[in-house]
Amino acid sequence: EKVIFGTNWLAQAEHGGFYQSVADGTYAECGLEVEILPGGPQVNNRAMMLAGRIDFHMGGNLLQPFSAVEQGIPVVAVAAIFQKEPQVIIAHPGMAETFEDLKKLTLLIGENGYQSFYQWMIKAYGFTREQRRPYTFNPAPFLADKNTAMQGYLSSEPYLIKKEAGFEPKVFLLADHGFSTYSTLIETMADTIEKRPAVVQCFVDGSIKGWYRYLYGDPSAANELIKAANPEMTDDKIAYAIEKMKEYGIVDSGDALTLGIGAMTEARVKDFFDKMVAAGVVSPDVDWKKAFTTRFVNKGVGMELKP
Amino acid sequence: MDAASLTAARPRLLTMTGVGKTFGGDVEALRGMSLEINEGDFISLLGPSGCGKSTALRLIAGLIHPTRGSIRWDRPKGEGDLGVVFQEPTLMPWATVEDNVWLPLRLRGRPRAAVRDDIMSALRLVGLEGFARAYPRELSGGMKMRVSIARAMVTRPRLILMDEPFAALDEITRFRLNDDLLAMKAEIGCTVVFVTHSVFESVFLSDRIIVMAARPGRVIRELAVDEPYPRDESFRTSAAYVAHCRAASEALHEAMGEAA
Amino acid sequence: MDAASLTAARPRLLTMTGVGKTFGGDVEALRGMSLEINEGDFISLLGPSGCGKSTALRLIAGLIHPTRGSIRWDRPKGEGDLGVVFQEPTLMPWATVEDNVWLPLRLRGRPRAAVRDDIMSALRLVGLEGFARAYPRELSGGMKMRVSIARAMVTRPRLILMDEPFAALDEITRFRLNDDLLAMKAEIGCTVVFVTHSVFESVFLSDRIIVMAARPGRVIRELAVDEPYPRDESFRTSAAYVAHCRAASEALHEAMGEAA
Amino acid sequence: MSLAETAAAAAADPEEGARARARRIEAWARWTLPVAVLVLVILGWHLFVTLNRIPHYILPGPVRVAEVIVADWPVLWDGMLVTAKIALYALALAVLGGGGLAVLFSLSRWTEMSFFPYAVILQVTPVVAIAPLIKIAVDDAFTSALVCAWIVAFFPILSNTTMGLKSADHNLRDLYRIYGATRWQRLRYLELPSALPYFLTGLRIGGGLSLIGAVVAEFVIGTAGTGLGLASMIQEASYRLNIPRMFAALALIALLGVAIFMALTLLSHLLLRRWHESAVRREA
Amino acid sequence: MSLAETAAAAAADPEEGARARARRIEAWARWTLPVAVLVLVILGWHLFVTLNRIPHYILPGPVRVAEVIVADWPVLWDGMLVTAKIALYALALAVLGGGGLAVLFSLSRWTEMSFFPYAVILQVTPVVAIAPLIKIAVDDAFTSALVCAWIVAFFPILSNTTMGLKSADHNLRDLYRIYGATRWQRLRYLELPSALPYFLTGLRIGGGLSLIGAVVAEFVIGTAGTGLGLASMIQEASYRLNIPRMFAALALIALLGVAIFMALTLLSHLLLRRWHESAVRREA
Numbered sequence A: 001e002k003v004i005f006g007t008n009w010l011a012q013a014e015h016g017g018f019y020q021s022v023a024d025g026t027y028a029e030c031g032l033e034v035e036i037l038p039g040g041p042q043v044n045n046r047a048m049m050l051a052g053r054i055d056f057h058m059g060g061n062l063l064q065p066f067s068a069v070e071q072g073i074p075v076v077a078v079a080a081i082f083q084k085e086p087q088v089i090i091a092h093p094g095m096a097e098t099f100e101d102l103k104k105l106t107l108l109i110g111e112n113g114y115q116s117f118y119q120w121m122i123k124a125y126g127f128t129r130e131q132r133r134p135y136t137f138n139p140a141p142f143l144a145d146k147n148t149a150m151q152g153y154l155s156s157e158p159y160l161i162k163k164e165a166g167f168e169p170k171v172f173l174l175a176d177h178g179f180s181t182y183s184t185l186i187e188t189m190a191d192t193i194e195k196r197p198a199v200v201q202c203f204v205d206g207s208i209k210g211w212y213r214y215l216y217g218d219p220s221a222a223n224e225l226i227k228a229a230n231p232e233m234t235d236d237k238i239a240y241a242i243e244k245m246k247e248y249g250i251v252d253s254g255d256a257l258t259l260g261i262g263a264m265t266e267a268r269v270k271d272f273f274d275k276m277v278a279a280g281v282v283s284p285d286v287d288w289k290k291a292f293t294t295r296f297v298n299k300g301v302g303m304e305l306k307p
Numbered sequence B, C: 001m002d003a004a005s006l007t008a009a010r011p012r013l014l015t016m017t018g019v020g021k022t023f024g025g026d027v028e029a030l031r032g033m034s035l036e037i038n039e040g041d042f043i044s045l046l047g048p049s050g051c052g053k054s055t056a057l058r059l060i061a062g063l064i065h066p067t068r069g070s071i072r073w074d075r076p077k078g079e080g081d082l083g084v085v086f087q088e089p090t091l092m093p094w095a096t097v098e099d100n101v102w103l104p105l106r107l108r109g110r111p112r113a114a115v116r117d118d119i120m121s122a123l124r125l126v127g128l129e130g131f132a133r134a135y136p137r138e139l140s141g142g143m144k145m146r147v148s149i150a151r152a153m154v155t156r157p158r159l160i161l162m163d164e165p166f167a168a169l170d171e172i173t174r175f176r177l178n179d180d181l182l183a184m185k186a187e188i189g190c191t192v193v194f195v196t197h198s199v200f201e202s203v204f205l206s207d208r209i210i211v212m213a214a215r216p217g218r219v220i221r222e223l224a225v226d227e228p229y230p231r232d233e234s235f236r237t238s239a240a241y242v243a244h245c246r247a248a249s250e251a252l253h254e255a256m257g258e259a260a
Numbered sequence D, E: 001m002s003l004a005e006t007a008a009a010a011a012a013d014p015e016e017g018a019r020a021r022a023r024r025i026e027a028w029a030r031w032t033l034p035v036a037v038l039v040l041v042i043l044g045w046h047l048f049v050t051l052n053r054i055p056h057y058i059l060p061g062p063v064r065v066a067e068v069i070v071a072d073w074p075v076l077w078d079g080m081l082v083t084a085k086i087a088l089y090a091l092a093l094a095v096l097g098g099g100g101l102a103v104l105f106s107l108s109r110w111t112e113m114s115f116f117p118y119a120v121i122l123q124v125t126p127v128v129a130i131a132p133l134i135k136i137a138v139d140d141a142f143t144s145a146l147v148c149a150w151i152v153a154f155f156p157i158l159s160n161t162t163m164g165l166k167s168a169d170h171n172l173r174d175l176y177r178i179y180g181a182t183r184w185q186r187l188r189y190l191e192l193p194s195a196l197p198y199f200l201t202g203l204r205i206g207g208g209l210s211l212i213g214a215v216v217a218e219f220v221i222g223t224a225g226t227g228l229g230l231a232s233m234i235q236e237a238s239y240r241l242n243i244p245r246m247f248a249a250l251a252l253i254a255l256l257g258v259a260i261f262m263a264l265t266l267l268s269h270l271l272l273r274r275w276h277e278s279a280v281r282r283e284a
């Protein structure tokens, strides 16, 4: 059976596990032919899933499943590949020592970030709307002005800034400051779960195994696919990203250590939900339990692949 | 023999009854014009500038509609039966002289190759055979007008409407074209309504002269030129010609006097 | 008294020597034209359609440059000394009649209020005082041309170039405007170069007639009309007038013959 | 009496009556027809959505969108004001910039030869790509938004006006030369009026583009200092999967665009109706 | 002999000589001037960057950009082909769509009244917002990219052509009526030639916009199935902080835009030079 998985960004190491299973035939073992459809800054693959044009979508964090529930849209998160969202705030060296120091700076935040974590930053830390400028995924305005900080992805911007601008920026991982969402969620429609649970299970299991193999085995086949889908990707970039994922425990930390990659727990989701309600990002009326299901994860699948 | 009896025997083509035309609510361009056009008539509209000659012609052509009164065609207007020369050359700037003359035939679906001879002989008639490939902007004022005349002639229409076609031409060319027009009329038996401000031209060409006055535009006299066709140089020097010219000239003065 | 001696006493204004004009490399519109214009002259260019009259006028106006020969101004061309009537009315469609006539004065920086009387009297001259507020598209062909004439007259220029200004007008209006033109010339002593295809008009108006022939355009005869000004109706019926007309007419026939 | 006369005239000339009727019908259709089509389109949309049971998060029905517009009116109205403000400012700048450049180019062929290519470059450069540079160069967010919107909108006005200035009648040009018009007079009294119909067409294109420009600017420059515009609302609603609201904002943008277009069409009609072929009413 | 004659003529008429010289200078300046300005701009850019020591990741100097263009030529060239392909297809569609609609509207005033508002709506709707809908409705990525680019480019052509069709000379219209032209003949022989200058101006605007449209389409549709275009490279490069390469891609887009514009200008000149005021060469 053919299924399409839409990511939310151009092919990169953060999608490695999925490519791994495509490359080594893990999905095919349970009968799935998976096509990965890369996203991009202006590309909206979630709409494609809502329209039934693709089967699975890679969600950035839990806020969107919450929104879906609020809007009565039957989108459900079935696995959380990243235990921590690799979302960072980057500042010039010497401009911010603590997270609080960022409040003095102008922040370049993309639209998605503004609608999600930035709302939380406003509530939890007292950042303001006025200090935010849109980030169009071009770091030049940040580099041009020391008094700005910008959003970034753990494995991308810090590396680039170091390589191109020649300085080591100060990096704050939001997850370490209380933004407790899961990330790289596998989302699908409730309908799919109901009618094709085997397909969902197969895709989730295949992805989890892929991630173990990608992180702890030989990622070269997956990397070839990534480089093919995104010619700009380089080996050293990928290597850096894998290293950072491991260093910060993005994928394999917390619950994942015991329940296996992809783990989700109600307690953790509730914790995040409460924070977001407090931040005014999500309405308290939302039935947050509808946003995800643990039916397909927490089974320790693939843990044997870990050395 | 008066004007009516001269042409009454011919079948009626068109009847204008009490036609009035007012532009934009206040400019009365024409008032109470009644006119009968019979087949084979050569009718001249003569009058001072602004007296409604062009307006009358456009009414006959059906381009504008009367504000009062009515215009009735007594026999169905056939396709392509009409030829027209406007007061301005009205050429298509993007087309060569040849293509401009081709237009009425083209609109009837005649391919250019099939009618090239017609086009060339029409151009020869107006002395422009050497300019077939020229564009309108390369022509002098009189030459443009001659292209327009050739275009009206090329279809040999049954009814031809001409609005001061020869005004921009020198007398000699004008005389020659007068002769050619009469020859064509005799040959195909067409009907002509001809606007002019030249007394001599109107007398030489027409069997009826409608003298008009301005403000408001109206008919003040209808003169019959009951002289036989064909008319030639000898007619231009005859006593009858002079008498008719005098009568027309007097009517015109009357029109001007009233207008002043 | 020949043509040269008649006007030789007046100061020279402009000299054309062996002027030729070829368009686009192959159409020879004018060949070897030499002409002297003295102050106070009334010169008519007479000739068949397409003989280069308009071309000659545009050369004098400095709008086009000769391909051969030279044109020399013998006294500096002053600002606004020139008035012009083109063969086409050349009105601005977005401006009222009044504003069109105002144009030459406006270009000299005269506010409309200050020259309203001049504008109205120029319009009165051409019989259009009632149409000051009309737009060009609301005028008849002859009326447009009269606006153009009013525009040329309104500045009372020292040199006035007119390209068949009266061709679209009836004889009576034409005669009246001929008289008015001569009156104005007498009053302000201006120089006129006048293109016409009417033998009668050229004889009545001018002291020199340049008869031209076509293909290639060239001067074939220069006739002096050595009759005193002011000229009036009585001149039109004089024997001298008839004689001059005959001479001009012959020259014109000659031009046509050669051209044919 | 006068009524009887009119009736008699109509009776005497049935054709004239028919024409008068046709005129009346047209005057009436000019308004009712677009409205009727609008109603049909909305009805078709409604039926399509309900009959195919399209879920509201893919394509909301018109009823739902209308509900959202009513419910969220205060917010949407504020957003519309913000977007309209940027669009109108940008249009004004585009008129000044595009028209001004066209005039400059017409005054000096050398300038035109040298700088027209740069106008083309400005037109084809993707705003999204150079927005960061603009942000670096221009401090104020509102100003940078204006610059972005201007870049999008100015070219049609420049291009059309340039063409219009060149299309002035050559006989009139000659006339102006003979009467010793200065370059400036020729421009003011001859070339600008000649260019008017071209300019107005460019203006109508520019009107729509300035709105697009305002939207794009909001996307790439953001709303800081200008308040939340419709574009931001679209983005926010789309992010929150509030698709009916996204459509509501889209509908208001469309409405704004049509309103701008109609206003400019009216302006164009008023300026041209007395003399230009395209606008003068003639008898058919 | 002939040479001596020419010399004599020139000597006899110094003015004519001066004019000939002016003509030669102009013919020469027509090419050298823009090039000279280009050189100056690049030099200024270079000096600005080097004197202010602007780091290359903010604004790279021209030398660096040129190096990147040379070094990455194979990739950039492929990207240019992809983008050019979408832009040209979109332009062709815009000509068909915009021109076709204009003709349809001119054939039936009722159609125009009913549907022109929708053309305006299409123009002002932000492509970014409706791209997902397009992608849902249209399967093929290339086709959706084309649809996006078309939406951006068609309106100026529609608008200008509509204006042009209405601007046909009324006397010529009357002539056609008298000679019993069918609606179709009038369109073909009268209205289309009259509209040509307007259409060509619209085409030149549309040419630039179709390139913009191609870029936007690449942004919002993604690259799947269409290969990597210049827009994706800009995004990529900007995201990777490879700013010199971003500028290289931008420069190529600008170049492409200027090339399209010049080709259309040439076309316009060839079509109009024999008869239209704006293109006919006259003596000054």
Ligand SMILES: Nc1ncnc2c1ncn2[C@@H]1O[C@H](COP(=O)(O)OP(=O)(O)OP(=O)(O)O)[C@@H](O)[C@H]1O
Pocket (backbone or CB within 6 Å): B023, B024, B027, B028, B029, B048, B049, B050, B051, B052, B053, B054, B055, B056, B087, B197, B217, C137, C138, C139, C140, C141, C142, C143, C168
């Ligand atoms: N479209 C129009 N709108 C308003 N008034 C008009 C229009 N057309 C003509 N007129 C007026 O109608 C009157 C008659 O015009 P018409 O063109 O019929 O005169 P004409 O006899 O042909 O004159 P000419 O010999 O100068 O051509 C004029 O006073 C003119 O101003």
Ligand SMILES: Nc1ncnc2c1ncn2[C@@H]1O[C@H](COP(=O)(O)OP(=O)(O)OP(=O)(O)O)[C@@H](O)[C@H]1O
Pocket (backbone or CB within 6 Å): B137, B138, B139, B140, B141, B142, B143, B168, C023, C024, C027, C028, C029, C047, C048, C049, C050, C051, C052, C053, C054, C055, C056, C087, C197, C217
């Ligand atoms: N711009 C041009 N390009 C090419 N040929 C031209 C141009 N202008 C005039 N001619 C040619 O030059 C010749 C003379 O034209 P001109 O306009 O001077 O004639 P004219 O004597 O004024 O004639 P008319 O009495 O018909 O106005 C004509 O053969 C014409 O074809």
Ligand SMILES: [Mg+2]
Pocket (backbone or CB within 6 Å): B053, B054, B055, B087, B163, C140, C141, C142
């Ligand atoms: Mg008339």
Ligand SMILES: [Mg+2]
Pocket (backbone or CB within 6 Å): B140, B141, B142, C053, C054, C055, C087, C163
């Ligand atoms: Mg002439």
